[in-house]
Amino acid sequence: MGCGIKTENISENIKINLTDNKLGYSYAQMLIPAVSESQIITNTYSASIWDSYIDRDKNITYKDNFYNDLKNYYKELVVLKKLAGKNNITLSESQKSDALKLSKTFYDENAANSEEFKGLSQEECDNVFLDYFLVMKAKKELIAKNVKEVSESEARIMDFNVIEVSDYNLATDLLNRLNNGENCVKLATQFSENSDISRSVELNNEPEDIKSALGVLEDGGVSPILTNKGKYILYKCVKSNDEEATKKNKEKIKNERESAYLLNMYNDFVKSNPIDINDSEFDKVCKNAFFTIAGKDFFTLWAEDNNGGL
Structure with a gap:
């Protein structure tokens, strides 16, 4: 939900005052993202999800988690607006036009004749969409400027068949047999002291000596005898670059790197820019966020518009 950033580690010093112009939204404006997300969750899992436990020992339900996510959404919004x-x-005229187009669709379909959004004007609805476009643009530009891209070598996944033994002479014999073309899986099944024979290795996370020895292997290549925790280890390369696994790993590293940057940026920002919260106002939004809207919700409109072209 929200700005699409993991926020569970954002400093608890980040708080929101929803009444003193720090966020600058009316109650009806705050309902737009809140009811939109609640409807997405209900439609995905059914209404019974809300009383289900995420952590029964701590008595935390899915609804409790939703309230926490909603608070984090507003934390992201406040901080990213300030950082923008x-x-x-700023938004270009074209981006403003896109935001206003989506806002009009939301207002016409959901808010114009709704009792829940009573008092919400088109202009107030526009501001919610314009702000969301702005914070998403800020997020993208700050990441592009400050987060190092993930290279193929950093994310590379290699596939191996592996033999581990405790006897050096046996390891030497097995190395010779592998180099003479004997089947590695059969030898591993017979001699290896570790049943984990087929392994996918994230090369960049290996010790330097293993990384250097394995990184030069092509498909079918056999490593020299390597040592780790008192074991002698032989690797036979099955796939020197598992392209699909490498692609997924690259995306995982990218997400982790971006999240770490954003979380650090948030926490650094609020050390000198504390933001207070009005709990009663926030609670009112949470408790009234479970009605059904007639048309497309805030986040679905954004997604279907190819994320505003950003």
Whole structure:
């Protein structure tokens, strides 16, 4: 939900005052993302999800988790709006036009004649969409400027058949047999002291000596005898670059790197820019966020518009 950032580690010092212009939204404006996300969850899992436990021991339900996610959404919004201003990030006229187009669709389908959104004007609805476009643009530009891209070598996954033994002479004999073309899986099944014969290895996470020895292997290549924790280890390369696994690993590293940057940025920002919360106002939004809207929700409109082209 929200800005699409993992926020569970954001400093608890980040708080929101929803009444003193820090966020600047009315109650009806705050309902737009809240009811949109609740409807997505209900439609995905059914209404019974809300009383299900995420952590029974701590008495935390899915609804409790939703409230926490919603609070984190507003944390992201407040901080990224401020950082956008600090970094002179603004929307182009084309981006404003896209945001206003989605806002009109949401307002016409969901808010114009709704009792729940009573008092919400088109202009107030526009501001919610414009802000969301802005914070997503700020997120993208700050990441592009400050987060190092993940290279293929960093993410590379190699597939091996592996033999581990405790006797060096046996390891030497097995190395000779492998180099003479004997089947590695059969030898591993017969001699290996570790039943984990087929392994996918994230090369960049290996010790330097193993990384150097394995990184030069092509398909079918056999490593020299390597040592680890008192074992003598032989690797036969099955696939020197598992392209699909490498692609997934690259995306995982990218997400981890971006999340770490954003979380650090948030926490650094609020050390000198504390934001307070009005709990009663926030609680009111949470408790009234479970009605059904007639048309497409806030986040679905954004997604179907190819994320605003950002």
